[in-house]
Amino acid sequence: MTASFRPRFAPPALAALLLAAAALPASADALKTLHGQAPLVIAHRGASGYLPEHTLAGYELAIRMGADYIEPDLQLSKDGHLVAMHDTTLNRTTDVASKLGARNGGYKVSDYTLAEIKQLTVKPTGTAKTSYPGFTPSSANPLRIPTFDEVLALAKSQGALTGRTIGIYPEAKIAAPAMEDKILASLQAFGYGRSSDKVFIQSFSLDTLKSLRAKQDALGMSIQEVFLGNTASASFSDIAKWVNGIGPSITAGGANAVNQAYIAAAHAAGLLVHGYTFAQANPEPAAAQYGKYLGWGMDGVFSNYTDLAYNARAELLAAVPEPESYALMLGGLAVVGLVARRRRKTMA
Incomplete structure (x- = not known):
């Protein structure tokens, strides 16, 4: 039987300590990740298995469930604004057909202005619903399409609330210089720019990532980049000349099949491995997956079910020998627990 703990409503101080513990390096032989650190929980399109994808509500729920990073896919509106949307079209996930109708024979994001896009409501797809038990979003319009800046602002505000830094993992969905420029401008405006910042920029286009790297160099930026494309088309050592990591599909076959040897080879070239998409909703088979x-050393998982990924990482870390730094962290947890017990006695 797998664990069913869901870190939904942990007190901020306690949640911060738990998540900080996950960031500590384990002993060298304990974890097979590239840097010996705990693997990352990346909220794929937010908590998209529970709430509509790419919404402020979905991102916030993922943060409440313990996500290290939230992932906004990015598209450009007709008037040049970055919006969080996976598809190049609006009709799969929104009510655009009934509210605005088609443009130029279709529903391309690039055919609608931001003001028009802001009129739309994102619909649940797959196993998602419009609400989640016990969760009330803090945003005024939690199921509308957010801009990239709104996602960044949410990460900052939730970081202040939870006492931990919420990572951002944007994807440039189209290979366009204008998108590259706007992504970097928004990140700069919110204070991101160093390799140590909790940001990864991802793309299926290696040319886009090369262009972004050159622009980052010119701007004095060094944000990490991740290639999502076909890794069989180039050696890991060649890919590592341009990016910090790869994002392979866990359902790929052939030369792109992700197994222990694949991850070890990527690590040997100095590449992080963040696999996508973990979409199993059933806790027991999800835990096995x-x-x-994670046992093979995957450095991060893109998951539709943030709580299940969080639980799996917790189980992995529970089996890891604790270095001395964990003793200090556990001491902090004990103090928080003692204070909480005293408060309950005082209130009784």
């Missing part, structure tokens, strides 16, 4: 890839 996470356990396999």
Whole structure:
């Protein structure tokens, strides 16, 4: 039986300590990740298995469930604004057909202005619903399409609330210089720019990532980049000349099949491995799936079910020998627990 703990409503101080513990490096032989650190929980399109994808509500729920990073896919509106949307069209996930109708024979994001896009409501897809038990979003319009800046602002505000830094993992969905420029401008405006910042920029286009790297160099930026494309088309050592990591599909086959040897080879070239997409909703088979890839040393998982990924990582870390730094962290947890017990006695 797998654990069913969901870190939904942990007190901010306690949640911060738990998540900080996950960031500590484990002993060298304990974890097979590239840097010996705990693998990352990346909220794929937000908590998209529970709430509509790419919404402020979905991102916030993922943060409440313990996500290290939230992932906004980015498209450009007709008037040049970055919006969080996976598809190049609006009709799969919104009510655009009934509210605005088609443009130029279709529903391309690039055919609608930001003001028009802001009129739309994002619909649940797959197993998602419009609400989640016990969760009330803090945003005024939690199921509308957010801009990239709104996602960044949410990460900052939730970081202040939870006492931990919320990472951002944007994807440039189209290969366009204008998108590259706007992504970097928004990140700069919110204070991101160093390799140590909790940001990864991802793309299926290696040319886009090369262009972004050159622009980052010119701007004095060094944000990490991740290639999502076909890694069989180039050696890991060649890919590592341009990016910091790769994002392979866990359902790929052939030369792109993700297994222990694949991850080890990527690590040997100095590449992080963040696999996508962990979409199993059933806790027990999900735990087995996470356990396999995390056991192989995968550095991060893109998951539709943030709580299940969080639980799987917790189980992995529970089996890891604790270095001395964990003793200090556990001491902090004990103090928080003692204070909480005293408060309950005082209120009784």
